[in-house]
Amino acid sequence: MLIEAEGIAVAIGGRPVLDGEFVHCEPGTMTALVGPSGSGKTTLLHCLGLLLPVDRGRVLIDGKDVTTCGSAARRRFWRDHAAFVLQDYGIMDDESVAFNVTMRSSPLGRRATGDGRRLAQVLEQTGLAGRQDEAASHLSGGEKQRLALARAIYKRAAVVFVDEPTASLDAANRMKVIDLFTEFAANGRTVIVSTHDFEMIEACGVRHEIGSGRISNPTRAQPGHQR
Numbered sequence: 039m040l041i042e043a044e045g046i047a048v049a050i051g052g053r054p055v056l057d058g059e060f061v062h063c064e065p066g067t068m069t070a071l072v073g074p075s076g077s078g079k080t081t082l083l084h085c086l087g088l089l090l091p092v093d094r095g096r097v098l099i100d101g102k103d104v105t106t107c108g109s110a111a112r113r114r115f116w117r118d119h120a121a122f123v124l125q126d127y128g129i130m131d132d133e134s135v136a137f138n139v140t141m142r143s144s145p146l147g148r149r150a151t152g153d154g155r156r157l158a159q160v161l162e163q164t165g166l167a168g169r170q171d172e173a174a175s176h177l178s179g180g181e182k183q184r185l186a187l188a189r190a191i192y193k194r195a196a197v198v199f200v201d202e203p204t205a206s207l208d209a210a211n212r213m214k215v216i217d218l219f220t221e222f223a224a225n226g227r228t229v230i231v232s233t234h235d236f237e238m239i240e241a242c243g244v245r246h247e248i249g250s251g252r253i254s255n256p257t258r259a260q261p262g263h264q265r
């Protein structure tokens with residue numbers, strides 16, 4: 039899915055946070071939203087994911103203006119097409135790791151259901167192998183973030199919104215996570231990442247600097263090229 043912002047502006051508490059951002063996020067590409075802390079990366083990510091309304095400008099999905107679409111259409115987008123790996127995780131602490139990944143339980147009990155093989159595979163990929171029956175509340179901050187990632191992989195969503203995925207990870211897991219998102223994009227998904235991690239930015243095909251002016255043609259990053 040093609041996700042675009044056309045000149046979007048957002049003020050929070052009367053203070054302008056975004057002012058005329060143009061972003062173009064293509065399928066098969068990982069787009070980095072880049073800027074210093076407080077520059078509005080998370081805000082822009084939330085606008086693109088239809089989690090936050092804009093004050094000005096337009097958000098488009100596959101060329102269709104969804105800036106003022108209703109809550110039913112937004113929910114459909116979240117349910118059927120999008121996965122979110124956000125800083126506040128969106129993890130249900132009282133539920134098992136397995137339920138948090140598959141988001142399905144049996145009608146008669148609290149046992150998580152879904153595709154067991156795929157569940158085991160994504161837990162393995164995210165370093166959470168064997169932990170499906172634990173309550174999510176047992177996990178550390180970094181593990182919860184990997185759990186959100188496991189959910190996104192399991193869902194095979196067309197668009198993946200990711201907020202600072204490597205911020206609380208050690209070096210080994212950072213590289214693993216960067217590789218996973220690179221693979222998402224290589225599989226044709228639209229991956230949008232807010233980050234100030236140099237290696238994560240390097241892995242992105244397109245880099246959008248917040249507040250860099252009215253860019254309609256964002257810089258194409260050169261893989262491996264030092265900036």
Ligand SMILES: Nc1ncnc2c1ncn2[C@@H]1O[C@H](COP(=O)(O)OP(=O)(O)O)[C@@H](O)[C@H]1O
Nearest residue numbers: 050051055073074075076077078079080081082
């Ligand atoms: N809910 C909020 N209430 C008040 N200010 C906010 C809120 N969300 C974001 N901001 C402000 O908007 C600016 C951009 O925030 P954010 O998008 O989180 O930046 P980044 O992700 O780049 O660190 C910051 O100055 C932040 O304090």
Ligand SMILES: [Mg+2]
Nearest residue numbers: 079080202232
């Ligand atoms: Mg942020």
